[in-house]
Amino acid sequence: MQKRSILMFSLNKVWAGYAVSILLLLTAFTLGVTVGSVRVPVMEMLSIFAGAFSNREALDPMFSSIVLDIRFPRVILAALVGASLAIAGASFQGLLKNPLADPYTLGVSSGASVGAVATIFLGLTIPGLGSFTLPVISILAALLTLIIVLGFARMVEKSMKMETIILTGIIFSSFLGSILSLMIALTGDELRQIINWLLGSVSMRGWEYIRLIAPFFVIGALLLIWNARELNAMAFGEERAQHLGVNVQRRKFVVLASGSLLTGAAVAVSGTIGFVGLVVPHMVRMLTGSDHRHVLPLSILNGASLLILCDLVARTIVAPTELPIGVITALIGAPVFGLILIQKRKERRG
Amino acid sequence: MLKASKISGGYGEKNVVKNVSFELQKQEILGILGPNGSGKTTLMKMISGLLPCRSGDVSFKDQPLKSYSAKQLAREIAVLPQLHSHAFDYTVRETVSMGRYPHQKGMFAPWTAQDEKAVKEAMKQTGVLEFEGKSIQDLSGGERQRVFLAQALAQEPKLLLLDEPTNHLDLSYQKQLLDLLKEWTETHELTVISIFHDLNIASLYCDRLLLLHNGETVQLAEPGHVMNKETVERVYQARVHTQSHPELPKPQVTLLPNHGQGMPSEITKDHFTITADHIHVTAPQSLKTLSSAVIGAGLGWYHHFVNRHVPMDYECDDSYEDMKMYASKNGWNAADTVGMMTAVLVEDVVIREYEENGLSVVIAVTAGVGNSVDVSLSHERDREATIGTINSWIFINGKLSDEAFIQAMMTATEAKVKALQNADVKDPLTGTLATGTSTDSAMVAATQHGPFVQYAGSITPLGKLIGKGIVECTTEAIKIYRKRKGIS
Numbered sequence: 120m121q122k123r124s125i126l127m128f129s130l131n132k133v134w135a136g137y138a139v140s141i142l143l144l145l146t147a148f149t150l151g152v153t154v155g156s157v158r159v160p161v162m163e164m165l166s167i168f169a170g171a172f173s174n175r176e177a178l179d180p181m182f183s184s185i186v187l188d189i190r191f192p193r194v195i196l197a198a199l200v201g202a203s204l205a206i207a208g209a210s211f212q213g214l215l216k217n218p219l220a221d222p223y224t225l226g227v228s229s230g231a232s233v234g235a236v237a238t239i240f241l242g243l244t245i246p247g248l249g250s251f252t253l254p255v256i257s258i259l260a261a262l263l264t265l266i267i268v269l270g271f272a273r274m275v276e277k278s279m280k281m282e283t284i285i286l287t288g289i290i291f292s293s294f295l296g297s298i299l300s301l302m303i304a305l306t307g308d309e310l311r312q313i314i315n316w317l318l319g320s321v322s323m324r325g326w327e328y329i330r331l332i333a334p335f336f337v338i339g340a341l342l343l344i345w346n347a348r349e350l351n352a353m354a355f356g357e358e359r360a361q362h363l364g365v366n367v368q369r370r371k372f373v374v375l376a377s378g379s380l381l382t383g384a385a386v387a388v389s390g391t392i393g394f395v396g397l398v399v400p401h402m403v404r405m406l407t408g409s410d411h412r413h414v415l416p417l418s419i420l421n422g423a424s425l426l427i428l429c430d431l432v433a434r435t436i437v438a439p440t441e442l443p444i445g446v447i448t449a450l451i452g453a454p455v456f457g458l459i460l461i462q463k464r465k466e467r468r469g
Numbered sequence: 470m471l472k473a474s475k476i477s478g479g480y481g482e483k484n485v486v487k488n489v490s491f492e493l494q495k496q497e498i499l500g501i502l503g504p505n506g507s508g509k510t511t512l513m514k515m516i517s518g519l520l521p522c523r524s525g526d527v528s529f530k531d532q533p534l535k536s537y538s539a540k541q542l543a544r545e546i547a548v549l550p551q552l553h554s555h556a557f558d559y560t561v562r563e564t565v566s567m568g569r570y571p572h573q574k575g576m577f578a579p580w581t582a583q584d585e586k587a588v589k590e591a592m593k594q595t596g597v598l599e600f601e602g603k604s605i606q607d608l609s610g611g612e613r614q615r616v617f618l619a620q621a622l623a624q625e626p627k628l629l630l631l632d633e634p635t636n637h638l639d640l641s642y643q644k645q646l647l648d649l650l651k652e653w654t655e656t657h658e659l660t661v662i663s664i665f666h667d668l669n670i671a672s673l674y675c676d677r678l679l680l681l682h683n684g685e686t687v688q689l690a691e692p693g694h695v696m697n698k699e700t701v702e703r704v705y706q707a708r709v710h711t712q713s714h715p716e717l718p719k720p721q722v723t724l725l726p727n728h729g730q731g732m733p734s735e736i737t738k739d740h741f742t743i744t745a746d747h748i749h750v751t752a753p754q755s756l757k758t759l760s761s762a763v764i765g766a767g768l769g770w771y772h773h774f775v776n777r778h779v780p781m782d783y784e785c786d787d788s789y790e791d792m793k794m795y796a797s798k799n800g801w802n803a804a805d806t807v808g809m810m811t812a813v814l815v816e817d818v819v820i821r822e823y824e825e826n827g828l829s830v831v832i833a834v835t836a837g838v839g840n841s842v843d844v845s846l847s848h849e850r851d852r853e854a855t856i857g858t859i860n861s862w863i864f865i866n867g868k869l870s871d872e873a874f875i876q877a878m879m880t881a882t883e884a885k886v887k888a889l890q891n892a893d894v895k896d897p898l899t900g901t902l903a904t905g906t907s908t909d910s911a912m913v914a915a916t917q918h919g920p921f922v923q924y925a926g927s928i929t930p931l932g933k934l935i936g937k938g939i940v941e942c943t944t945e946a947i948k949i950y951r952k953r954k955g956i957s
Binding site: 365404 | 517
């Protein structure tokens with residue numbers, strides 16, 4: 120009887136996780152849309168959404184403009200970026216058996232930034248891609264960085280210990296950071312804007328940016344969730360996964376490419392926002408266990424919530440000045456990073 | 470089923486495995502043995518498809534291993550690796566369930582009744598069902614090993630590859646695990662290849678052994694052929710002795726350490742103490758002993774030797790337990806004691822020393838011939854005899870081979886018969902010459918130091934000492950016995 124209840128409990132824990140996450144996302148969404156320099160009543164928000172598809176004219180023009188043209192796209196963009204980074208982080212961690220891996224600590228975000236900045240300031244356009252040039256180059260830069268970082272880490276140490284990978288990520292981050300600084304110095308004038316962009320922001324991006332990230336988010340997230348069981352197997356090591364029947368080479372590439380896809384697209388629309396991919400999966404695992412079939416969807420939900428809330432804090436805490444959102448995520452993320460490190464050290468010693 | 474033909478391979482430039490060939494029989498257990506660095510694990514990786522062969526090839530069910538996809542292969546072959554650390558926490562059930570991966574099709578494969586059954590059975594068989602909800606990080610090394618075995622079994626493989634499966638397991642779980650595998654070879658048509666560190670365990674459970682040395686095959690045969698002293702000593706560079714297993718025709722290897730028992734010391738008459746109810750010897754070191762005593766019988770190493778006097782009407786349902794208690798009461802560890810019983814008064818014992826050419830023996834005999842028997846006519850007897858015993862002890866200051874122990878027994882028995890003839894002891898029932906009594910006991914104990922004695926037949930130096938000594942001591946003991954009984 121007791122065994123049964125343990126099982127039921129762990130299953131219940133997962134469903135409770137989904138329930139709490141959805142509730143949190145709805146709350147974050149509501150707060151994100153209603154709170155700000157102009158407070159929009161919740162009922163007003165609901166009626167705006169209800170009316171948006173029928174007769175916009177009947178609504179209060181100020182509220183509906185704030186909600187539909189400014190806050191709603193901003194919240195959606197924050198949600199998509201947060202979700203992308205969180206699920207990318209969760210999959211990198213599973214693949215590399217490394218709880219400290221995320222797009223930021225691996226240097227992938229920096230790589231994508233270099234790609235994005237180069238595109239913006241060199242005015243690159245790939246024929247036929249149009250405005251999608253920006254995310255596509257970011258994604259390619261992200262993937263390239265990831266492959267180089269992992270290749271380098273493997274060269275340093277074949278077993279690719281947790282610290283080695285992160286150290287390599289940091290080395291590449293600083294190197295790519297210098298390239299960014301160099302580009303900024305060369306372009307001169309728009310310094311402040313570019314630094315703001317680098318620290319990450321989802322403000323004033325509008326629907327255009329959502330259109331840029333959405334397709335990559337859908338493809339990347341589906342590919343990763345499709346590989347959830349393979350990630351479970353690979354969390355026990357590539358050899359073990361191979362013995363369990365996973366086509367490790369192919370699956371590894373799919374996961375790395377999807378992670379880069381999500382990171383690159385997120386960076387292209389919002390700059391580098393660190394630690395979301397670290398904090399969210401860590402919390403999710405603590406609550407519901409390590410099964411990637413649940414960790415990945417839950418990371419999407421909570422990554423979205425976290426970034427909506429962080430954005431809310433960023434734009435309200437020292438209003439009317441807006442803080443870069445990356446400042447808020449780093450304030451939360453860096454201590455969590457430290458905690459995980461200590462925890463893992465202890466486990467290894469114990 | 471699995472066939473490796475002349476495979477070579479490794480990691481760096483050098484081949485770790487060189488030209489190894491074997492063909493697995495269905496349902497057999499093949500053990501891979503070899504010293505550290507002999508290429509066992511590398512060979513295992515090559516036959517599991519993880520490491521490509523540089524030359525030669527591996528085929529499974531007559532198809533090249535390379536022609537199988539990872540998933541197809543995982544439905545046929547499961548691997549239990551050596552333990553490693555995990556970054557994330559999975560429950561036991563989640564871990565075992567991953568073994569069903571190769572059987573599940575598509576992205577959102579439903580969890581079928583077959584999946585559930587395989588996982589349940591694997592967990593039950595390995596004894597991890599009781600903590601299915603626990604996190605694997607909270608388990609001990611041995612428990613975790615069993616969880617991963619369950620994962621491998623949940624794959625329902627035809628071939629199971631194991632790398633030192635008994636690592637981290639205590640004796641009882643080693644036995645359980647290997648008994649389980651043996652059982653599965655029959656009930657689930659499982660075939661097993663396993664790396665072993667422990668030669669004796671491999672010998673007990675494997676049908677065949679593959680002994681590797683520097684990546685090359687030394688021998689591939691039944692344990693009886695592989696586990697011979699010369700081969701094991703050459704490959705492992707260690708002094709060993711092989712002996713038979715008490716229950717199975719499987720050889721066992723024992724290390725012969727460089728240290729001995731300490732300063733050898735000879736057994737003399739001075740070691741005997743005689744009290745009212747026993748004759749006792751505590752040897753300065755353990756002696757290798759062959760005897761038909763009440764406790765400490767058979768071949769073994771013993772420290773204390775006692776011949777206990779019991780009354781004529783001694784009747785004990787369990788003389789074995791009684792004797793053990795008697796030893797303990799006197800302060801001798803019963804497990805370390807050879808104990809005999811006699812109705813003869815122990816003060817009538819005859820103890821003599823014999824020596825020739827550096828070989829010395831001490832012989833002690835107590836004799837009561839009230840119940841003498843002519844063995845050639847003993848089939849005519851129909852009732853249980855009363856007590857009456859000749860107990861002969863032979864202590865030898867020398868190093869005896871196993872055959873010398875047996876020959877010493879034979880020589881002593883022949884000598885006893887002769888002594889009875891000389892003394893004209895008759896079987897009271899038949900009136901013919903007696904060959905012994907109904908409850909005689911004998912013991913040969915050797916220090917295993919000093920001169921080496923290969924044989925102890927009647928005309929060998931030791932045989933001569935035993936023959937002379939037993940005849941003399943037995944004759945004298947019978948004389949004393951008769952005097953005490955008032956017979957002449």
